[in-house]
Amino acid sequence: xxVAREAGVSPSTVSRILNxxxxxxxxxxxxxxxxIAEMNFAPNQMAQGLKKGRSMTIGIVVQxxxxxxxxETLRGVDDGLKGTGYxxxxxxxxxxxxxxxxxxxxxxxxxxxxxxxxxxxxxDQTVLNFxxxxxxxxxxxxxxxxxxxxxKMDNEHGAxxxxxxxxxxxxxxxxxxxxxxxxxxxxxxxxxYTRALAxxxxxxxxxxxxxxxxxxxxxMLAMNRLFDTHQQFTAVFAANDLSAYGARxxxxxxxxxxxxxxxxxxxxxxxxxxxxTPPLTTIRQPLYDIGRIATHSLLCIINGGExxxxxxxxxxxxxxxxxxxx
Amino acid sequence: xxVAREAGVSPSTVSRILNxxxxxxxxxxxxxxxxIAEMNFAPNQMAQGLKKGRSMTIGIVVQxxxxxxxxETLRGVDDGLKGTGYxxxxxxxxxxxxxxxxxxxxxxxxxxxxxxxxxxxxxDQTVLNFxxxxxxxxxxxxxxxxxxxxxKMDNEHGAxxxxxxxxxxxxxxxxxxxxxxxxxxxxxxxxxYTRALAxxxxxxxxxxxxxxxxxxxxxMLAMNRLFDTHQQFTAVFAANDLSAYGARxxxxxxxxxxxxxxxxxxxxxxxxxxxxTPPLTTIRQPLYDIGRIATHSLLCIINGGExxxxxxxxxxxxxxxxxxxx
DNA sequence: CTGTTAGCGCCTTCAT
DNA sequence: ATGAAGGCGCTAACAG
Numbered sequence: 001x002x003v004a005r006e007a008g009v010s011p012s013t014v015s016r017i018l019n020x021x022x023x024x025x026x027x028x029x030x031x032x033x034x035x036i037a038e039m040n041f042a043p044n045q046m047a048q049g050l051k052k053g054r055s056m057t058i059g060i061v062v063q064x065x066x067x068x069x070x071x072e073t074l075r076g077v078d079d080g081l082k083g084t085g086y087x088x089x090x091x092x093x094x095x096x097x098x099x100x101x102x103x104x105x106x107x108x109x110x111x112x113x114x115x116x117x118x119x120x121x122x123x124d125q126t127v128l129n130f131x132x133x134x135x136x137x138x139x140x141x142x143x144x145x146x147x148x149x150x151x152k153m154d155n156e157h158g159a160x161x162x163x164x165x166x167x168x169x170x171x172x173x174x175x176x177x178x179x180x181x182x183x184x185x186x187x188x189x190x191x192x193y194t195r196a197l198a199x200x201x202x203x204x205x206x207x208x209x210x211x212x213x214x215x216x217x218x219x220m221l222a223m224n225r226l227f228d229t230h231q232q233f234t235a236v237f238a239a240n241d242l243s244a245y246g247a248r249x250x251x252x253x254x255x256x257x258x259x260x261x262x263x264x265x266x267x268x269x270x271x272x273x274x275x276x277t278p279p280l281t282t283i284r285q286p287l288y289d290i291g292r293i294a295t296h297s298l299l300c301i302i303n304g305g306e307x308x309x310x311x312x313x314x315x316x317x318x319x320x321x322x323x324x325x326x
Numbered sequence: 327x328x329v330a331r332e333a334g335v336s337p338s339t340v341s342r343i344l345n346x347x348x349x350x351x352x353x354x355x356x357x358x359x360x361x362i363a364e365m366n367f368a369p370n371q372m373a374q375g376l377k378k379g380r381s382m383t384i385g386i387v388v389q390x391x392x393x394x395x396x397x398e399t400l401r402g403v404d405d406g407l408k409g410t411g412y413x414x415x416x417x418x419x420x421x422x423x424x425x426x427x428x429x430x431x432x433x434x435x436x437x438x439x440x441x442x443x444x445x446x447x448x449x450d451q452t453v454l455n456f457x458x459x460x461x462x463x464x465x466x467x468x469x470x471x472x473x474x475x476x477x478k479m480d481n482e483h484g485a486x487x488x489x490x491x492x493x494x495x496x497x498x499x500x501x502x503x504x505x506x507x508x509x510x511x512x513x514x515x516x517x518x519y520t521r522a523l524a525x526x527x528x529x530x531x532x533x534x535x536x537x538x539x540x541x542x543x544x545x546m547l548a549m550n551r552l553f554d555t556h557q558q559f560t561a562v563f564a565a566n567d568l569s570a571y572g573a574r575x576x577x578x579x580x581x582x583x584x585x586x587x588x589x590x591x592x593x594x595x596x597x598x599x600x601x602x603t604p605p606l607t608t609i610r611q612p613l614y615d616i617g618r619i620a621t622h623s624l625l626c627i628i629n630g631g632e633x634x635x636x637x638x639x640x641x642x643x644x645x646x647x648x649x650x651x652x
Numbered sequence: 653c654t655g656t657t658a659g660c661g662c663c664t665t666c667a668t
Numbered sequence: 669a670t671g672a673a674g675g676c677g678c679t680a681a682c683a684g
Binding site: 042045047050055066067068072087088089105106278 | 414436542546
């Protein structure tokens with residue numbers, strides 16, 4: 001490298017100073033440092049990576065780059081990476097197993113040192129297969145091998161908490177706007193809803209369950225569907241906050257007051273849920289913490305350390321969209 | 327490489343097939359393709375990059391990875407990159423000029439082929455300096471050199487549109503929740519507010535202007551401040567949607583109806599603004615398009631092509647938080 | 653303490 | 669049409 005020439009030393013010496021690999025005499029060090037500053041030189045990370053076999057890059061697979069759900073987790077990842085020298089390349093799988101696998105192959109070709117997979121539709125086995133090439137930490141899966149780790153939230157329990165809260169407030173006709181029926185989290189949340197009802201001796205009415213797709217529009221549609229079929233209910237549990245927002249709008253359009261006429265509970269506790277009108281009662285997912293902990297764990301695996309790290313549990317956040325039934 | 331050995335050819339031949347650089351006999355091609363498939367080989371991008379001098383990576387600098395404002399733009403970037411072979415490494419400057427510069431240096435060391443800078447506090451001159459190393463496309467700046475390009479929205483005009491809309495509805499006492507006074511966009515939006523008022527012959531009342539910081543909480547605080555100082559007004563213009571959300575909540579807490587008692591206008595048209603209660607009247611920024619166009623332009627510059635691409639203008643979206651004053 | 657050498661994986665002349 | 673050789677920028681092993 002030309003810093004070496006500029007400073008009148010060999011490339012190795014420069015390298016040694018840059019990496020602190022060995023002792024170097026003070027005068028040469030000064031000269032090199034000066035040359036570096038003057039040329040504002042920074043080592044070519046691609047060359048470094050090629051040589052050392054580590055790119056100092058980790059890959060993140062999200063499903064939707066502009067969903068507050070993933071973005072809050074990404075914030076945790078970003079903070080977790082701070083000061084580690086690692087950078088991240090973020091790709092999106094768009095909730096498509098095929099695309100996820102593609103993206104992971106892309107990351108692998110780029111020699112990322114590890115991968116964080118946020119949710120997704122890929123089978124656990126596929127994840128395990130990829131994990132032979134690079135360590136993978138994933139959310140929404142219960143994995144635990146030498147090079148693959150999963151963090152799974154107790155969705156069933158979370159949903160139970162939500163519905164139980166409603167029941168305690170005296171509600172007995174509780175509608176449920178579910179997630180996509182092929183989504184594992186959605187299935188588990190439905191199970192929690194069912195259990196809470198059963199436990200309270202409330203018969204499950206299939207008419208009160210409408211399938212959504214986790215987006216606002218589907219929450220709105222689901223709500224309208226409930227009205228169109230003349231269902232009677234005093235509360236609604238939406239499988240995620242986004243669909244709760246949509247349901248809220250449908251209610252507003254009908255002139256139905258929340259929580260006075262109907263109570264509403266969401267799931268996720270997105271940042272925006274503290275500022276809806278009224279603020280949304282919901283089940284809090286520790287999204288930021290998940291991102292941080294996943295990152296930390298991945299770094300541990302990469303550096304051959306132990307993988308500890310527990311994620312905080314789901315938690316009911318009572319705000320202002322629920323009230324005792326009159 | 328071992329694919330070569332496996333297929334009984336030289337590495338050069340494999341490379342030629344991979345890159346379509348030269349004609350290769352069909353039998354050898356088959357052999358190589360088979361070997362590649364069997365070993366599921368993918369070329370090491372770091373080695374490729376080192377050799378070719380292009381990393382097929384672009385760097386994105388956002389200010390806040392979990393803000394819907396940036397995320398919507400990122401979605402445009404992501405789509406713009408689709409199918410190009412480029413991946414992106416996303417870093418955050420956290421609205422700090424020093425940190426932005428740091429992040430850019432990091433991207434440069436990683437040999438990104440170009441940089442997209444979304445907003446930020448760095449001076450134009452600094453951007454220009456960095457652009458000598460790699461092309462930079464930035465939002466929120468009016469730049470146009472061989473290797474630096476900026477897209478600037480007409481904030482003054484946007485704010486004017488918002489306030490003009492309120493004036494047309496008969497409002498004359500219009501409060502303004504501004505952005506940070508050291509933010510260029512904020513300053514321009516204030517100018518638009520001022521001009522609309524002046525044009526309508528309405529005296530500007532400094533008491534009606536409260537500084538916020540673009541976040542929900544500050545919108546809420548600003549609103550309360552207005553009430554605490556007993557200001558009279560029938561409409562509020564918030565400098566961005568997030569602070570409008572906060573203002574909305576403050577209004578709700580006071581039992582003031584929107585739009586019946588007070589009208590509210592935001593700025594940005596975030597995805598969530600269609601689902602607030604009621605849906606927010608706002609100035610639409612073409613965030614997604616900005617991301618797409620910025621990406622496209624950057625790729626053009628990188629490949630030595632011409633830089634065209636116009637961004638759609640700001641636009642008033644009338645939803646349900648504004649109404650004619652009684 | 654420091655310079656020389658070799659090689660990370662790939663592509664690109666240059667020969668053949 | 670194809671193989672051999674050299675080098676992208678850097679670091680680690682080996683001498684000295």
